[in-house]
Amino acid sequence: MLLDVGTLLMSNGASTGRVRTTVNRIAEALGYEAELLITSRSLMLTVTEENGSDYTSSVRRTPAHGVNFKLVSGISRMSWRVIEENLTVEQINEDIIRLTSLPHYPRLVVLTLVALAGASFCRLFGGEGFEMIIAFIATFFGLFIRQEAIKKRFNPYIAVVFASFSASMISGLSVKFGFGTNPEYALATSVLFLIPGVPFINSLTDLMDGNTLNGIVRGVNGLIIAFAIALGLMFAMQIYGI
Amino acid sequence: MSLEILSIFEKGIWFGFAALGFAVLFNVPQRALFIIWLIGAAGGLTKLLLMHYHTDIVISSFAGATLVGILSVSAAHNKHAPPLVFSIPAVIPMVPGAFAYRMMLGLIKLSGTAVTSETYSLTLGETASNGLKTLFILMALAVGVAIPMLISRKETIKKIRHKSDADGG
Numbered sequence A: 001m002l003l004d005v006g007t008l009l010m011s012n013g014a015s016t017g018r019v020r021t022t023v024n025r026i027a028e029a030l031g032y033e034a035e036l037l038i039t040s041r042s043l044m045l046t047v048t049e050e051n052g053s054d055y056t057s058s059v060r061r062t063p064a065h066g067v068n069f070k071l072v073s074g075i076s077r078m079s080w081r082v083i084e085e086n087l088t089v090e091q092i093n094e095d096i097i098r099l100t101s102l103p104h105y106p107r108l109v110v111l112t113l114v115a116l117a118g119a120s121f122c123r124l125f126g127g128e129g130f131e132m133i134i135a136f137i138a139t140f141f142g143l144f145i146r147q148e149a150i151k152k153r154f155n156p157y158i159a160v161v162f163a164s165f166s167a168s169m170i171s172g173l174s175v176k177f178g179f180g181t182n183p184e185y186a187l188a189t190s191v192l193f194l195i196p197g198v199p200f201i202n203s204l205t206d207l208m209d210g211n212t213l214n215g216i217v218r219g220v221n222g223l224i225i226a227f228a229i230a231l232g233l234m235f236a237m238q239i240y241g242i
Numbered sequence B: 001m002s003l004e005i006l007s008i009f010e011k012g013i014w015f016g017f018a019a020l021g022f023a024v025l026f027n028v029p030q031r032a033l034f035i036i037w038l039i040g041a042a043g044g045l046t047k048l049l050l051m052h053y054h055t056d057i058v059i060s061s062f063a064g065a066t067l068v069g070i071l072s073v074s075a076a077h078n079k080h081a082p083p084l085v086f087s088i089p090a091v092i093p094m095v096p097g098a099f100a101y102r103m104m105l106g107l108i109k110l111s112g113t114a115v116t117s118e119t120y121s122l123t124l125g126e127t128a129s130n131g132l133k134t135l136f137i138l139m140a141l142a143v144g145v146a147i148p149m150l151i152s153r154k155e156t157i158k159k160i161r162h163k164s165d166a167d168g169g
Helices: A002-011 A016-029 A069-085 A089-100 A107-124 A129-151 A156-176 A183-189 A197-209 A212-240 B002-025 B030-052 B057-079 B083-094 B097-111 B117-168
Strands: A032-038 A042-049 A055-061
Touching: A002 A016, A002 A032, A002 A042, A002 A055, A002 A069, A002 A089, A016 A032, A016 A042, A016 A069, A016 A197, A069 A089, A069 B083, A107 A129, A107 A183, A107 B002, A107 B083, A129 A156, A129 A183, A156 A183, A156 A212, A183 B097, A197 A212, A197 B083, A197 B117, A212 B097, B002 B030, B002 B083, B030 B057, B030 B083, B057 B083, B057 B117, B083 B117, B097 B117
Parallel strands: none
Antiparallel strands: A032 A042, A042 A055
């Protein structure tokens, strides 16, 4: 059960320190002592009863990383309720099942709002109405392609390349044919929805927390994503000869 | 003058929407969405206003990110969600995409055949400047947003100890 909590947190965008604190919090409340070995792809746990009479160890593989803050925040709240309301193990298990089955936002809402974020980026860099519309369309389709690629179980980095390529192919059209006043803004901002913000910030949090190894792993992961974005963008620019 | 300030506030609104988009992408709980919009806008406004009064872009980004971090920690206490749920979507709109894009253009130019010996050093200089700006702004953002979280985490651990002591006693 504790492994469930830990692996869920780790794969959905919590920092190493948070995984450790939350698992320890729950274990303590249930009257056990937990020691953890946390790496990015697996989790090792030893649980000891408080009087030292019995212990058990177990290892679990962490599933591929994706970001789901609803789950992170739900588990964090649940861990407090374990202390305050003395939940039993069965109740905690039920709660984990409930949290993992919580619905995501509807796909169209996600696509539209992320596309709106793309348009906002474009406005922030000095683009105007027309460029914002281009950035909106490009981001919309880029994210759509990425979701499809992930659904078809492509390598996540390849999915980023596909997304960045298709987004910049759309926004590149306006640069190629010189629509609007500053079409480059639309091109530069249409791939920004892919930036690896969660890996980078968690990487830094881990590094400053002393979890150096996990911090480096996350940082490298972020760098590869950044490189994948650049690769897709470069393909599109070479095709258009911009 | 006042028109410029007005346009800065207009951009603040867009900062908020950019933050909102990422919040939905990361599937944050619904009760946090509006707060994220506010925090994103506040952080972005801080950065733009400081830049308006001729502060360096790196320092301005750092200040904006720190504000986002502090607001996220207090929002986390009110809304019962970990601070990173608020801070990550809110800080992403401040990422220097334009500089990164120009750096990449420069790198492509430098490695291609289009560049001549006269323009080479100019392009190299521009590329290095854009790249360094990108790097330092990113570092300022990450450090700025992480510091309030790291400081406040110690407080949370203290609270846990007190609580479990109280329960045990």
